[in-house]
Amino acid sequence: MRETVAETGVMDSTLRYWEKEFAELSPRKDGHGNRYYTLEDQELIKRIKYIRDELHITRLEAIRRELQSNSKHSDERQAALDILLRVKEELCEIRKMLK
Numbered sequence: 001m002r003e004t005v006a007e008t009g010v011m012d013s014t015l016r017y018w019e020k021e022f023a024e025l026s027p028r029k030d031g032h033g034n035r036y037y038t039l040e041d042q043e044l045i046k047r048i049k050y051i052r053d054e055l056h057i058t059r060l061e062a063i064r065r066e067l068q069s070n071s072k073h074s075d076e077r078q079a080a081l082d083i084l085l086r087v088k089e090e091l092c093e094i095r096k097m098l099k
Helices: 002-008 012-021 039-053 060-069 072-098
Strands: none
Touching: 002 012, 002 039, 012 039, 039 060, 039 072
């Protein structure tokens, strides 16, 4: 779970809550209750976070509708945001090297 928290920026308590609310999000659990999220799970988490934070859709019912609609606009914005975040990370690395 730690890797998923680091990768997505979503707190573990939120992930557990979303598991209950979004049937599509179902990480594998071992005998000790540890959760293992697939890359597909992480992409879904990022999409839910994007809908909540960037589109400002906070009601679970509305987020579910947005996920089901697979709206092209939402997908394009998510892709653009992912690219911008990678560019930002690369620029930060370049800045560190220049110091």
